[in-house]
Each structure stands twice: as structure tokens, then as C-alpha cells.
Amino acid sequence: MASIKEIAKLAAVSAGTASFVLNGKGDQMRISKSTQERVLAAAKELGYLPNISAKRLRSKGDKVIPVIAILWTIDTRTALISRFLQGVHERFRNSEQEFEVLIEPYESSKLHQLQSLITGTRFNGAIIANASDEDLAYLENHKISVPVVLYQRKSKTYSTVSVDSYEAGSKVADLFQSRGHKRVGMIVPQISSQAVQLRQEGFVHTCASLGLELLQQCKVTGSFSEEGGYESAKQLLGRKELPSAIFVLSDQMATGALTALHEAGVRVPEDIEIVGHDNNENTKFTIPSLTTVHLPVEEMADACISTIIELIEDQQKSPIATSFKTNFVFRKSCGSFQ
């Protein structure tokens, strides 16, 4: 709040002198000890916080590089950020293009609280992850000034990077049918995510059209975590009629589900087959190893960066939609032949 001028005034020196002292160049500039102390004391008293925008603007050496904000929801999905950042880091290391990364946490469905999206005073472009329906509605109705890329969200007005989540769900239904299953189940995370929603619809609709029985009681929802998967699976196991295959829409939940099945003495894949979604690193080492849908998070993160930089550089108006493919990783929990 307090500017260097106020410090200078309180210390009865000029702004220039105050600047030297505050930056530790007091001795170098041969400012007297007493003056230095006065300045420091004044700074402390007024709670001086250097304005880095001003510093940066002034300092000559500092190159202007694009500032990219990653807008991520503050909820259980924070766990997913590390794979995304891995992709960003990879990009960072391999690209000669420099950029700065800012993490902007936001509460799901409260994207409108982020003033900086409107003012454009904090970043040159934003990658928005986990936007809910409300968030999207806000974006579509408020002509944002800053370039934006939506991660795992469809939109006609904004650039997007995503996979076909409907198809991903659909392919799991196909797989279940081809493996001769008649009655299947599903475990769904309770989060407001379009990707999860579409994944679910793809699975449900395709099950229906293929004649796979997906009983209401075999659709279970739980929190987006290992714990949630564990609880959901236990709940499912309490049903009268058990499915012979379950699609768990998140690997984290699948990890918990496997444990619940193991504890209940249900053998995977002999009694029930399990398919997860994401291909998180640990799924290769669950017991049994988990068959899952690979989500190319790292590549998508890279694409998000590419897209946002492109948008920033050629203030290109027409949105770019980048779509990635998902694919099965067959392991022991379903369909592996090793």
C-alpha cells in the first residue's frame, strides 16, 4: 500500500535514496548508516510492499514474456494438476519460447469472481480447467478481453483442448459387450465436470443401444478420491444382483474400488472386470493392474500452452479446437492376455 514516496517522506529523504536503501544498495551508494536506518524503519512502520509491476516496468533488463495463467478449481481435482504441470514443465524445458506460469485458483462455478479475466491486468492469456456449466455461461456472456483456452470443455466461442469424452465412455461399453458381459455397473465421481458427464452419457447410451443391462442400482456415485471409490464399490457390492463388469470413471476411484473388491473376496477379473479412466501412473501397479482409458493429460497441457501462445501472438479471433484421442491400456483387470 505504502509507496516508496511515502517511505521517503517519512524518512525525510528523496525517493531515489529510499530506493537504494530498500534494495540493499545503500552501502554501495555510500548512504550513511543513520539514513539507512531511518529508511528501513519507515518502511517497516508503513508496511512497505514493493510494487513488482512498477519494478519490472522500470528495470531495463527484464524481457517482456507472455504471462500464462492456469485457472484451476479449488477442490478434489487439485490432485490432477500435477500431471498437467508435468506437461507444462516438459514444454517449458523443450521450447525456446519463454513464458511465465501463474496459478490462479478459483472456486468451481465462481469464475466470475476472477476480476483479472476482465481487466487483463495480470496475465496475457488463461488456460481454464474444470469450468462448470455456470462458468462457461459466464464466459460466453461476458466477452472476455484476455485470450482463453478451455481444457476439457467444448465451446463454440472459445478455443478448446479436449478429448471426445462421449466416445471414451462409449468405447468402454463396446469393450464390455465384446467381452460377453450382460450386466454392467458404473462408478461415477460427484463433480461438476463436462468431461465426466459426457463420459457417463457415452457409456450409458451405448450400453442401452447394445442391450447391455445397466441397472439403476449398479450406478453409484462417490467423492472424487480413492476413498470415494472404495465406498462406492462397497455400496455396489451390497446390491442383490452384481454386475460382471464395472466402469469406474476415474482411476483414483478405481484404485479404491479394487481394494473394496479385494476385501470382499471378489476376484478381479475372474468375478468382476474393472476398467478405469485416466491412466494415472500408479494404475500399472495396482493389484491387479488396472485396465484403463489413457487420457493424454501431458500432451493436452502442451497443446494448451501452444494454443494460448498462438492466440496471444496473432491476436487470432477464430477459436482453435484441438482434439486428442483416448485409447485403452489393457492390463489384468480387464482383457489382458499376458
Next chain:
Amino acid sequence: MASIKEIAKLAAVSAGTASFVLNGKGDQMRISKSTQERVLAAAKELGYLPNISAKRLRSKGDKVIPVIAILWTIDTRTALISRFLQGVHERFRNSEQEFEVLIEPYESSKLHQLQSLITGTRFNGAIIANASDEDLAYLENHKISVPVVLYQRKSKTYSTVSVDSYEAGSKVADLFQSRGHKRVGMIVPQISSQAVQLRQEGFVHTCASLGLELLQQCKVTGSFSEEGGYESAKQLLGRKELPSAIFVLSDQMATGALTALHEAGVRVPEDIEIVGHDNNENTKFTIPSLTTVHLPVEEMADACISTIIELIEDQQKSPIATSFKTNFVFRKSCGSFQ
């Protein structure tokens, strides 16, 4: 690179006009269509990138809040950032104190490449994670101008937030002895981390002083990942004399190790007991569930934020060292009685 003045010059308008057009206020300010087009074309031609420092400095409404950088290494440890960010987010939500979070990736042992630590033009304070010995040496010899907090690193000159890693390792040795083990093993991640180093020393030294046999061949190193743990465990199982308990210094590796043991038909805990370290969320759901040393990452992240804010606010404070306690989480893989 190109400033608004150059755009204005090329488009033959004033800077003010160019500013309006570039910010989408052209219509509102009733700038003629042709002028708008000229400005936009000029901006595109020169590759205009708005200088957000200048924008921010100028825009009145924007409050000055501290910018906190999280300096994290670009390596396998990126996986650990999500728990840390979870803590930061929690803090963000519960504190009325506002701050901005910047992620600055750096290559391990190349902290000196981060000019911004010297210039102080990008953030008001930095939380440095995973600093290697070289990085610390650099910091100690280069009187950094920006307030700094070291995460999981000891230092006399800088503020720190950490646990007593030596003690953590030591306690595992105690546990093994109290459970009657005679010959023990250890799986260590190959990363340049003081915390891991101390953890290892604590374990090794205490084993020695307690008379626990820790054969050289039962000390295995591997990459910091589930895969690394899996490979390490397989390697260990190839030894002539097997230990009856193994301390795996990272939960990720422990997860992989459990799988290797399972595949080899070695029963945990009956044949070999396993203790991990970190208490990652999934360890509650490994098979068997993993006994591990709880590392309070989220609380430490919160402490890092508190400390750095304190340092930023009262400049010239002597370093604050905050230490957290680790504790065992007993599960099936070692010592659980449930």
C-alpha cells in the same frame, strides 16, 4: 516487444487511440472502423504483446498484493506438487490475506539460472522446494534480495519449513527393532534431496546402533516413481539373503514395491513387512494397505505461505525455522492390529 507507441506510429494514430482499440473499447469510444482495422493490423504485424506490468501499474482498481513464487524442480518430483498446492489452496480459501501464486519451474542444481531471484522484479517472495546442495550453496553465497523460504531443507541463513528427516528414518529403525526384525532392507529414490538423504542416514545409523543388520545388498536405489519401486523390489528379491522388513523411502516407490512382492509370491506382512514414507492418499488403499510415515505436506505448505508473508511484511526479520512432526500411520503392511 513492440510497444503501443510503435503500433500507434505504424497505424498513424495516437497511443491513446491505439490503446482503446487494442482493449476492445474502439466502438465504445466511437473510433472509426477503418482506424480500428489499421490499428489491429499494425498490432498483428508487429506482434504486439501487452506489457502487463505497465497495464497493472496504471490500472487504478488493481490492489497491490504480494506475489509469491513457488520454485519447484522440473523432474519426477513434479508429482509431489499437488499435495503442496492443496495446502496452498486451502490457505487461499481460508485466509483473508490475499496473495498471488506464481509457479517457477527450475532445473535441479541450476537455481542460479533464475535471474528473478536476484532482480526481484517478478515476485515479492519465493518458496524454494527441492533445493540441492549446489542450489543451497548458491543461495548462501549470493545474498538474495527477495525473501526466501526453503521447503524441506535446513539452513542457518534462510527461513525453513521442514520435518526432522533424520528422526523419521531413525524411528523406522526403532520400529523394526521393536518388532523383532534382525535383518532389514531399504529402497531409496535416486534424487538429490536433503530430506531423503537425512531420512536414509537416520535409518542406517540407527539400524547400526541397534544392531539391526542392513546388508549392502539389501540397499537398493531406483527412480523416484512406482516403476522405480517395482524394479528396486525385484532387484532386492534376487538377493540370496532376504530381509524381513523393508523401509521404502517414498510411498510412490512403496506402491510399486508391493506389486513386485505380490507378483513374486512374497506375502506382506507375513514374509516381509513394508514401511513407506509420505502418507500419500492412495496408500490407504494399496494391497495390503501401507504402513507409512505421515509427512504433513499440506500443513507445511500453509506454513511456507505464512512464513513468506511474514518475511515480506516485516522485512529484515531473522530467519524463522518451522519444524513439523512426522508420525506413523499403522496399516496392514507393518504392525497393524486391525
Next chain:
DNA sequence: TTGAAAGCGCTAACAG
């Protein structure tokens, strides 16, 4: 040993 002053890039009154 210190002060005065210019100016970083940008925005927003205020004049035309």
C-alpha cells in the same frame, strides 16, 4: 552523501 528528474508502457481524462 543525497536530491532532482527522466522515463519504463500504458490508460483515461480532457480537449478539441
Next chain:
DNA sequence: CTGTTAGCGCTTTCAA
């Protein structure tokens, strides 16, 4: 419709 101008907070010559 568009140009001019006054700063935002800071650093850094240049003078004194």
C-alpha cells in the same frame, strides 16, 4: 472521432 497529457511506482543517471 481522435490527439494530448498526466501520471501509476519505481530505478538510475546526473548534479550538487
